[in-house]
Amino acid sequence: MEENQNIDTPEFSWQVPEYEKHERDKRWYILASIAAVLMLFYAFWTHNFLFAGIIILASFVMVVN
Numbered sequence: 001m002e003e004n005q006n007i008d009t010p011e012f013s014w015q016v017p018e019y020e021k022h023e024r025d026k027r028w029y030i031l032a033s034i035a036a037v038l039m040l041f042y043a044f045w046t047h048n049f050l051f052a053g054i055i056i057l058a059s060f061v062m063v064v065n
Contacts, residue, residue: 029063032059032062033059036055036058036059039051039055040052040055040056043055
């Protein structure tokens with residue numbers, strides 16, 4: 001019976017970043033905030049509260065990320 005001596009060593013390996021970190025400056029946040037506020041005004045004006053919730057959630061995700 002032949003034993004494989006290299007059973008614990010991988011044949012291939014590589015490294016990749018978990019995700020790309022995009023650099024966002026102050027201007028990006030200002031423009032994104034203006035767009036979010038405008039969409040919120042539209043959502044409340046049309047009584048579309050689900051859309052308002054989605055805008056708030058998306059804004060939170062963009063700031064945290």
